[in-house]
Amino acid sequence: MQQKSNTTFKCVLLTCAxxxxxxxxxxxxxxxxxxxxxxxxxxxSKTLLSEVHDLFQNESIDFxxxxxxPVIIPESLLNATVIAPINFHxxxxxxxxxxxxxxxxxxxxKNFGCTAxxxxxxxxxxxxxxxxxxxxxxxxTCETLFDRATLYTLLLYYxxxxxxxxxGTFQANGESWTRKAITRKQFKKWMTLSFDESQEEIQRKISxxxxxxxxxxxxxxxxxRFELPAGSQPLDEVSEKTTKKKAAIDYQAMLKKHGQLKExxxxxTAKVADPVKI
Numbered sequence: 001m002q003q004k005s006n007t008t009f010k011c012v013l014l015t016c017a018x019x020x021x022x023x024x025x026x027x028x029x030x031x032x033x034x035x036x037x038x039x040x041x042x043x044x045s046k047t048l049l050s051e052v053h054d055l056f057q058n059e060s061i062d063f064x065x066x067x068x069x070p071v072i073i074p075e076s077l078l079n080a081t082v083i084a085p086i087n088f089h090x091x092x093x094x095x096x097x098x099x100x101x102x103x104x105x106x107x108x109x110k111n112f113g114c115t116a117x118x119x120x121x122x123x124x125x126x127x128x129x130x131x132x133x134x135x136x137x138x139x140x141t142c143e144t145l146f147d148r149a150t151l152y153t154l155l156l157y158y159x160x161x162x163x164x165x166x167x168g169t170f171q172a173n174g175e176s177w178t179r180k181a182i183t184r185k186q187f188k189k190w191m192t193l194s195f196d197e198s199q200e201e202i203q204r205k206i207s208x209x210x211x212x213x214x215x216x217x218x219x220x221x222x223x224x225r226f227e228l229p230a231g232s233q234p235l236d237e238v239s240e241k242t243t244k245k246k247a248a249i250d251y252q253a254m255l256k257k258h259g260q261l262k263e264x265x266x267x268x269t270a271k272v273a274d275p276v277k278i
Contacts, residue, residue, distance in 0.1 A: 009062040009083070009168065010034050012055065016068040017042040024154055025067045032165035033063065041071050048073070056080045063164065066119065067157055068150060075121045084170055085119040088157050090149040092131060096124030097181030099190070101146040104136065106208035112136050112145055114153040116160045118170075124181040127172035132156045143211045191217045192225075 011033035015022045017040050026038050036059060039049050048071055055061070056077050064085040066073060078085045091100030092113035104112050113133035118126035132152050136145060164170060182190075191209060193202055206228065209216045215227040 008034050009165070010036050010060065011063040011065060012036060012052065012061050013038045014048065014052070014064070014066045014069040014071065014073070015040050016070065018068070018150070021068060021150055021154055025157055028158060029065065029161060032161055036061070041069050043070055045071050047071060048077075053077070064119070065161075068153060072123055073119055078119050078121065083168070084164075086129070086160070086164075086170075087117055087119045087124075087126075088153050088160075089115045089117065089124055090146065090153045091115065092133065093128055093175050094178045095182075096177050096179065097187075098184050099182055099187035101142040101149065102187075102208045103182070105140065105142055105145065106204055109136055112149060114149055114156050116156055118172075122181070125177060128175040128177070129170055130156060130160055130173055131175060132159075141210055142208060143213070188218075193217050193219050195219075 011029060013026060013029050013035055015025050015038070022040050026035075029035050029038075037052060037055050039052065041048075053074075053076075061081055062083045064073070064077060064081040066085070066087040068088060068090060073085065073087075089096070091104075092111075093115055094109075095103055101112065111133050112135075113131055115124075115131050116129045117124070118129065120126040132155060134148065134152055140148075191205070193205060197205075205217050210228070211230060213230055215230045217228055219226045
C-alpha cells in the first residue's frame with residue numbers, strides 16, 4: 001500500500017450499464033479524483049475495452065474502481081494499480097459471487113447488504129474495507145432485493161470514496177468472506193430442480209429465484225431444459241393451510257406430468273438420429 005502527499009489521484013472507473021447508477025458514480029468520482037477513463041458494461045460483457053489495458057501500460061493509475069461492473073478484472077491490471085484496485089459488491093461477505101440475493105432469500109435471512117473490498121485474482125476474496133446492511137422484507141423477491149442492494153452499494157460507494165480522497169489510503173475493517181465466490185455455472189446448477197428434492201425445497205427455490213425479467217428455476221429431462229417463465233407468480237396466498245394443500249397437489253401433478261413427458265421424450269428421441277439438446 002502506498003500513500004501520496006497530494007490529493008489528486010488518477011483513477012479508472014469501470015461501472016455498470018444502468019444509467020442512474022453509472023451516472024451517479026461517475027459524477028461523484030469526478031468530483032474527487034482525476035478520472036482518466038470511464039467505461040460501462042452490461043450484464044453480458046465478458047472483457048474490458050482494449051483502451052483500458054492500453055491506459056495502464058502508458059500511465060500510472062492510483063485507483064482502479066469497479067462499481068457494479070460485471071467483468072472480472074484481469075490480474076495484470078490489479079497488479080499495475082499503484083494504491084488499490086477496489087470493487088463494490090452488491091451483497092454482504094456471506095454471499096460472494098453470483099446469485100447472492102436468491103441465496104439469501106433461500107436461506108431465509110433477515111438482513112442483506114453490500115461490500116467494498118480490495119480486488120484480488122480470485123473474485124470476491126480480497127480484504128474487506130467496509131460493509132453496509134439493510135433489512136429484507138417479507139415480500140422481497142431476488143429482483144427487489146438485488147435492486148435495493150445496488151442503491152445501498154451506491155451509498156457505500158460515496159462513503160468509501162470520500163475516505164479514499166481525503167486520506168489517499170485504506171484500511172481493512174476486519175470482516176471476512178465466509179465462503180468462496182459462487183460462479184455462474186454453480187448458480188445455474190443450483191437453479192436446476194431435481195425431482196428427488198422435497199416439496200418444501202422446490203418451493204423455497206421457486207420463491208428465491210422468481211424474477212420478472214429472467215427465467216428460472218429449471219427442470220432438465222433427457223438433456224432438454226424447461227424453465228419457469230420470467231414473471232411467473234407464486235402460489236395464491238389464501239391461507240397457510242390452503243397454500244400447503246395446493247402446493248402438495250401441484251407438486252404431485254408436476255411429478256405425474258414429468259413421468260408422462262419423459263415417456264413421450266423417450267419415444268421421440270428414439271426416432272431422431274441427432275436430437276438437438278439444450
